Amino acid sequence: xxxASCPLLRAPLDIRLNIYDYFLPxxxxxxxxxxxxxxxxxxxxxxxxxxxxxxSQLPTDAxxxxxxxxxxxxxxxxDMMTICDNDVWARRLRSTWGPHWECEEKSREQDQExxxxxxxxxxxxxxxxxxxxxxxxxxxxxxxTDLETIDKxxxxxxxxxxxxxxxxxxxxxxxRLSITLRxxxxxxxxxxxxxxxxxxxxxxxxxxxxxxxxxQTLGNMNKLRRLRLWLDHxxxxxxxxxxxxxxxxxxTKLACLEELNFLILLPKLHPKYETEACHFIxxxxxxxxxxxxxxxxxxHGDETVPGTFQVVESPDFxxxxxxxxxxxxPLEEVEEEERKRWAEGEDVERYVEEYIDILINGPxxxxxx
Ligand SMILES: [Zn+2]
Numbered sequence: 001x002x003x004a005s006c007p008l009l010r011a012p013l014d015i016r017l018n019i020y021d022y023f024l025p026x027x028x029x030x031x032x033x034x035x036x037x038x039x040x041x042x043x044x045x046x047x048x049x050x051x052x053x054x055x056s057q058l059p060t061d062a063x064x065x066x067x068x069x070x071x072x073x074x075x076x077x078x079d080m081m082t083i084c085d086n087d088v089w090a091r092r093l094r095s096t097w098g099p100h101w102e103c104e105e106k107s108r109e110q111d112q113e114x115x116x117x118x119x120x121x122x123x124x125x126x127x128x129x130x131x132x133x134x135x136x137x138x139x140x141x142x143x144x145t146d147l148e149t150i151d152k153x154x155x156x157x158x159x160x161x162x163x164x165x166x167x168x169x170x171x172x173x174x175x176r177l178s179i180t181l182r183x184x185x186x187x188x189x190x191x192x193x194x195x196x197x198x199x200x201x202x203x204x205x206x207x208x209x210x211x212x213x214x215x216q217t218l219g220n221m222n223k224l225r226r227l228r229l230w231l232d233h234x235x236x237x238x239x240x241x242x243x244x245x246x247x248x249x250x251x252t253k254l255a256c257l258e259e260l261n262f263l264i265l266l267p268k269l270h271p272k273y274e275t276e277a278c279h280f281i282x283x284x285x286x287x288x289x290x291x292x293x294x295x296x297x298x299x300h301g302d303e304t305v306p307g308t309f310q311v312v313e314s315p316d317f318x319x320x321x322x323x324x325x326x327x328x329x330p331l332e333e334v335e336e337e338e339r340k341r342w343a344e345g346e347d348v349e350r351y352v353e354e355y356i357d358i359l360i361n362g363p364x365x366x367x368x369x
Contacts, residue, residue, distance in 0.1 A: 009127060020132045023117040029141040029178075030115060031103055032170065034152040039122060039166045042107030043115045044143050046100055068321075068331070071299030074101060075311070090301030090309035097145045098182040098232060104145070130165055138173040138223070145180045147210040153217055174221055178228040183207065185235035188242045215250050219257075227254070230265040236300040236314035239267035243278040252288045264289050267296040268335070270317045271342035272349070295331070298322075319352040 008016060029044035074092035075084050084092075095101035121132045144150055155167035190199060190208050199205040210217075218224065229251075232239060244266065255262050269279055280287045298315040318338040320326045326334045341348050358364075 006125065006128070009125075013131075016131060017135055020121070020135050023121055023132070024136060024139065028139070029143060030118075030136070031100070031107060031143040031145065032137075032149065032166075033107070033144075033146065034149045034163055034166060036163070039163060040107065041115050041119050041122070042103060044100065044141070045102050045106055068295055069099065069297070070295070070321075071297040074299075086311055087309055090311050093297065093299060093301035093311065094234065094303075094309070096182045096234065098180050098230060100143065100145060100180055103143070126165065130169060133166060133169045134173050137170055138175055141176045141178055141226075142170070142174050143178045143180065145182075147181065147183075147207050150179070150214065150217060151210045153220075154213070171221055173223055175223050176226040177218075177221070177224060178230070180230040182232050182234050185233040185237065187211075188233055188247055212250055215253055218254055224260060227260060227262045228265065229263070230294075232267055232296065236302065236312060238270045238273060238316050239296060240270040240273035240279065240316075244280055245278055248289065255289045262290060264291050265294050266291055268293045268317050271339050272347075315352075319349050322352050323355060 008019065011019075031042040031044055033040040033042070071093050075089040076082070077084055092101050092105075095104050097104040118132070118136065122129050152163065152167050153171045155164050155171075184204065184207075186201075187204055187207055190204060199208065218227065231247075233242065248264065251264075254260060266280075269281070274281055276284055280289065280291050296316045298313065298321075300312050300314050301309050302312045303309055315322055318331075318335050320334050320338045321331075326337075338348050341351075
């Protein structure tokens, strides 16, 4: 549509902004993906995983733990109140959007609740696209869940397409940004090495280049005041195999910016494998970042052969959560108790495995009587 033929664009800017305001998402948070030359906005239906209690909408006997998202909650269809089939559950568990797995599902729906009007305005004309997007990203929390979108923020060419205009708008106007990255396990060993090396896997090499440019990209966001970075790998193995200090070292400059509230959310560390050399340990040496530790999902989707998935349990610290008597205790108390037992030399992981084995199969030798 030509700007001159649109009555709204002939109104003063402040009137237009007031009108746009009616079309902003109610929840004030949304996801943005830049795919080739296409902008995709999606609602964020899980703004803060800590505040979410999916079990309140589901049969309580379906959960071993109704407060903490472990991966069990992804095996249910909330609308139908039924158990999903294993393929759906495994796919949800493998979501690269991590705690925003539901947002990923919503992003595939044609009629996205809360974002349909916003997406429609973005496609009226170039001018309305820019004005509305500028307002949207300067007032809402913007979520990004892939490195490719972050890479497109580094647009240096002419602003000749909607995608490039979006890149410029995001770079210049975002105030609150939340980045959630659940990267392949083999990305992180690469991230330990800052020097350029030959990497056979082109996808990993590309991801690594963007990752090491993150400090520069985010540093160019002049209006950025609040940044959340949620990080994990997609493997069932423990997070503690990752060298956090090497992987995050290049972001230290961002943590020093006085005007930026920067918080990094990392999985809880396994007491057996954590080291001061590789991890940000508390208590320990001064940490350059503001770090908050979160519980990892304890159930994963495993690709046994290409195209075939199964759901597997693979808990990380604290392992005692798998024992019923610890479920009603505050998480901090469970962690304190387990750390004490690891420090005393007990292999709590094996203890819990044996405890569950006896529950399922009975005491050793019981079957021979
Ligand atoms: Zn979300």
